Amino acid sequence: MTLSRADCLVIGGGPAGATAARQLALQGLDVVVLEKDRHPRFHVGESFLPRSLAQLRELGLEDRLERLPRVQKLGAEFLEGHAGSEPSRIWFRDALGGGEPEAFNIARAPFDAMLLDAAREAGATVREDTPVREILELADGAVRVATADGEVAARYLLDASGQGTILGRHLGTRRVLPALKKVAYFGHFRGVGRAEDETGGFISLVLCREGWFWLIPLDEETTSIGLVLHHGDARQLPVPASQILGWAVRRCPVMAERCADAVFPESNGVTADFSYTCAPYAGPGYFLLGDAATFLDPIFSTGVCLGMMGAVEAAEHVAALVRGTGADAAARQQDYSRFVERSSRPFFRLVEGFYQQSFRELLLSESGPLEVHRALVAVLAGHVFPRPAFALRWRLRLFELFVRLQKRFELAPHREPFSLFDEAASADSAAA
Numbered sequence: 001m002t003l004s005r006a007d008c009l010v011i012g013g014g015p016a017g018a019t020a021a022r023q024l025a026l027q028g029l030d031v032v033v034l035e036k037d038r039h040p041r042f043h044v045g046e047s048f049l050p051r052s053l054a055q056l057r058e059l060g061l062e063d064r065l066e067r068l069p070r071v072q073k074l075g076a077e078f079l080e081g082h083a084g085s086e087p088s089r090i091w092f093r094d095a096l097g098g099g100e101p102e103a104f105n106i107a108r109a110p111f112d113a114m115l116l117d118a119a120r121e122a123g124a125t126v127r128e129d130t131p132v133r134e135i136l137e138l139a140d141g142a143v144r145v146a147t148a149d150g151e152v153a154a155r156y157l158l159d160a161s162g163q164g165t166i167l168g169r170h171l172g173t174r175r176v177l178p179a180l181k182k183v184a185y186f187g188h189f190r191g192v193g194r195a196e197d198e199t200g201g202f203i204s205l206v207l208c209r210e211g212w213f214w215l216i217p218l219d220e221e222t223t224s225i226g227l228v229l230h231h232g233d234a235r236q237l238p239v240p241a242s243q244i245l246g247w248a249v250r251r252c253p254v255m256a257e258r259c260a261d262a263v264f265p266e267s268n269g270v271t272a273d274f275s276y277t278c279a280p281y282a283g284p285g286y287f288l289l290g291d292a293a294t295f296l297d298p299i300f301s302t303g304v305c306l307g308m309m310g311a312v313e314a315a316e317h318v319a320a321l322v323r324g325t326g327a328d329a330a331a332r333q334q335d336y337s338r339f340v341e342r343s344s345r346p347f348f349r350l351v352e353g354f355y356q357q358s359f360r361e362l363l364l365s366e367s368g369p370l371e372v373h374r375a376l377v378a379v380l381a382g383h384v385f386p387r388p389a390f391a392l393r394w395r396l397r398l399f400e401l402f403v404r405l406q407k408r409f410e411l412a413p414h415r416e417p418f419s420l421f422d423e424a425a426s427a428d429s430a431a432a
Ligand SMILES: Cc1cc2nc3c(=O)[nH]c(=O)nc-3n(C[C@H](O)[C@H](O)[C@H](O)COP(=O)(O)OP(=O)(O)OC[C@H]3O[C@@H](n4cnc5c(N)ncnc54)[C@H](O)[C@@H]3O)c2cc1C
Pocket: 011, 012, 013, 014, 015, 016, 017, 034, 035, 036, 037, 043, 044, 045, 046, 047, 048, 130, 131, 132, 133, 160, 161, 162, 163, 164, 166, 184, 186, 226, 271, 273, 289, 290, 291, 292, 298, 301, 302, 303, 304, 305, 307
C-alpha cells in the first residue's frame, strides 16, 4: 500500500533533514519527512561554529534561535590535561578574512525541534515515530521506501538519517576511516567551574595522549562534558563503559579541578564515533545530507554546520530537478558531491593532523608566521563554503608543512602529553 506520493522524501528530521525540508517547502514543493523518533529528543553535539550563526540569519531563523536558551561563544581553548596547564585560546574575531566573530552553545533537543517545527510551518509534512525500514526503489524521478505503516513514494530522496546512514548501507558505500576509530563518552554535569569573563562561554578541549575531553557550557548551571578516546585505548580501561567519563574526569588533573564542586551524572552516554564517508554523495534519485553523507571526528564541532550548509545546497538542486529547470540530474549530483567533498576536506585534513602531537604543539603555540594561525581560525570558524578561499588553502598547506617540521625541529615548544594511564601524573596521585 502506498501511503503517500510527494515531490521529495527526506529521511530524518535532524538539522540536515529539517533544513532541507524547510527550504524545499518554502519553494512550494510537496515534501514528506520521515523521522524515527519524536522531537524534542536528546542528541550529542552542542557546540556551534560562527558560520552556523550566519547561516541561521541567512535562513531567517535568528528570531527562533533567540528564543532558545544558549551560551554565547567567542572562541575555543585548548590545554594539556597536566596539573597547572595554561590554556591556549583562539578567538573567532581573529579569523583571516573576517566573518561572524561569535558562535553559540546550545542543547540539541530544543534546537533540533525548533528546526523541525520551522520545516513543518513552511509546509513540510513531518511524520515522527516513523522509521524507514527499507529502500524499495531508487531512480531519478522515482523513489520508494518502506515504513511499518506502508510505502512512501517521491521523485527524489534526501537521506538525512544521520549515523543511521540508511542509503550508505543500502548502497554498500559506507567506508570507515581506520585512522579515526574512536569512542565517545558524554554527559551533562552541573556546577562545573568556568571563567567569569568573556571566555566563560568558550568550548574547552583538554588533551591527553589517548584522546581529548570537551567542556561545553550550555547554560548557567549545566556543562556538557565528553571524552573521545582511541578505540584501542578505550578497550583497556578498567571500568564499565557507562562509568568511564567520571573515572577519566577524576583522573585528569585539569578536569578534576574544574569539576571539583560539580554534580556528575550517574552514568554517561556512549557512542562509537568512527569517522566514515558514503561517497558519492549523490546519485540516481538521491542526495546524502549531513552525517548520512559523511561523519567527521567531532573535535572541531563541524557536524551541524556541514550538515545544514549541505542541506541548503542539496535542496537547491532537488528543487531545480523537480521543476525540470537547468542542468540534468547527473550534472547536479556531481556538483553536489563536489560541494560536500570540498567543504569537508579541510576538516578531514585538520582532524587527521590533530591526533599528532606535533600538530597539537603548534596549535597550542597560538601564533605563527604569515598569518597561518589566523587562517586556521577561519577554517575552524567554518569559513569553508563552497570551498576555502585560496588565502586559506595555501596557509593550511604551510601549517601542514610546519607540523611535519615540528617532528624534527622545535618550531614551538615540545610538550609531553598527559596520559590517563600514567599513574604518577594522574589527579588521583596528585590528591594523595
Ligand atoms: C561525540 C560527538 C560529539 C559531537 N559534537 C558536535 C558538536 O559539538 N558540534 C557539532 O556541530 N556537531 C557535533 N557532532 C556531530 C553532530 O552531532 C552531527 O554531525 C549532527 O547531528 C548531524 O546532523 P544530521 O541532521 O545529519 O543527523 P542527526 O542529527 O543525527 O539526525 C538524523 C535523524 O535521522 C533520524 N533517523 C535515523 N534513522 C532513521 C530511519 N531509519 N528512519 C527515519 N529517521 C531516522 C534520527 O532519529 C535523527 O533524528 C558530534 C558528534 C558526536 C558523535
